[in-house]
Amino acid sequence: MKNIRFLVLLLVGIVGVYAKSVDRTPFVVNGQFADYVPHNAYILFMTEQLAGFFGGGSLISNRHILTAAQNILGYSIWDIGLGGNSIFANQVFYRSRNAVMHPQFNATTRQNDIGIIFLPNTIDISGTLIRRIPLSPAATSLRLPLENEQGYVVGYGNNRIPGPNSYLLQGFQRVNSETRCKQFYQVQSDRFCAEDALVNACNGDIGAGFVVHINNQQILTGIASAIMDNCSPGKPTLYTRVQHYLDWIQLITGPLA
Known part of the structure; x- marks a missing residue:
């Protein structure tokens, strides 16, 4: 029931x-079908x-x-x-x-x-x-996630077929340099960007977590905050840096x- x-x-x-972006794909584009993400x-x-x-x-x-x-x-x-x-x-x-x-x-x-x-x-x-999911450790001098580190974001979306599906998709992205991120967003230490040539988050993924592996443990390091254009792959997703908060x-x- x-x-x-x-x-x-x-x-x-x-x-x-409320149609925030009715002409846009709602969720993760070109991701892989995900197993359970607890x-x-x-x-x-x-x-x-x-x-x-x-x-x-x-x-x-x-x-x-x-x-x-x-x-x-x-x-x-x-x-x-x-x-x-x-x-x-x-x-x-x-x-x-x-x-x-x-x-x-x-x-x-x-x-x-x-x-x-x-x-x-x-x-x-x-x-x-x-x-x-554990959060970024506080007792570290490193600003997590690290530049060029790979992580993943999940959402319900497209997998090279027209229209959204109801299954969970996982997209892998790599953390951008601050210089690259600033080409698209106003960025300070509380935010970072990540992107991939084929995969991107989209409007319906806002709030989803960006997860990396640290010492063989999955750690939540980001929160999806903004995307560019028509959720196009090859342009970065903006994330809130969890460690900052x-x-x-x-x-x-x-x-x-």
């Missing part, structure tokens, strides 16, 4: 969706009139989803699916009415584009299908469990 309920909510959201959250964010759009997020504790501030600003309802590799086959679904965005978020420049959605109940993260995250969540 939970799956049916979420399908109804999803279809309602599509009918009432931390990935599919988010349908809406107003009280059920107008909204789709986004991504990452489970960082048994109660908190890390996402972009732009998925929170102006919205009051967040339907969240976890534990699946298809929009219609997630294992658990929540409707939240509690979220916090960074108080200095700038919707024009996308600076401080980070926010946290609170789940209405704690979730079991001890299994294999749903798990939290560790103190703010802990202030909102407390110790992550």
Whole structure:
């Protein structure tokens, strides 16, 4: 019944969706079909009139989803699916009415584009299908992710076929130099870019996590914040650098469990 309920909510959201970019591909372009990504959250964010759009997020504790501030600003309802590799086959679904965005978020420049959605109940993260993802370690002098480091982002999107599909896709990108990033975005230490010649994130992936491997562990280092043009491959995606906001995250969540 939970799956049916979420399908109804999803279809309602599509009918009432606010068309931010109706001429653009909604999700990851030319990605590989992904297995289960235990931390990935599919988010349908809406107003009280059920107008909204789709986004991504990452489970960082048994109660908190890390996402972009732009998925929170102006919205009051967040339907969240976890534990699946298809929009219609997630294992658990929540409707939240509690979220916090960074108080200095700038919707024009996308600076401080980070926010946290609170789940209405704690979730079991001890299994294999749903798990939290660790954040960038605080006790390091390195600015993570490193330039030229490869990471991945996930979303529901196109795989060289017309139109979006409902299955989770994984796209690998490499972190740009700051010089390359500044050709497209206003960049400071709180943000970075990553790109690939064939793969790109898109509008429906905003808020999704950029993950790298550090000491054989997957670490969340970025939050998808902006894309260029028609979500075209070969141009960088802008990410919020998670490491820059560790103190703010802990202030909102407390110790992550």
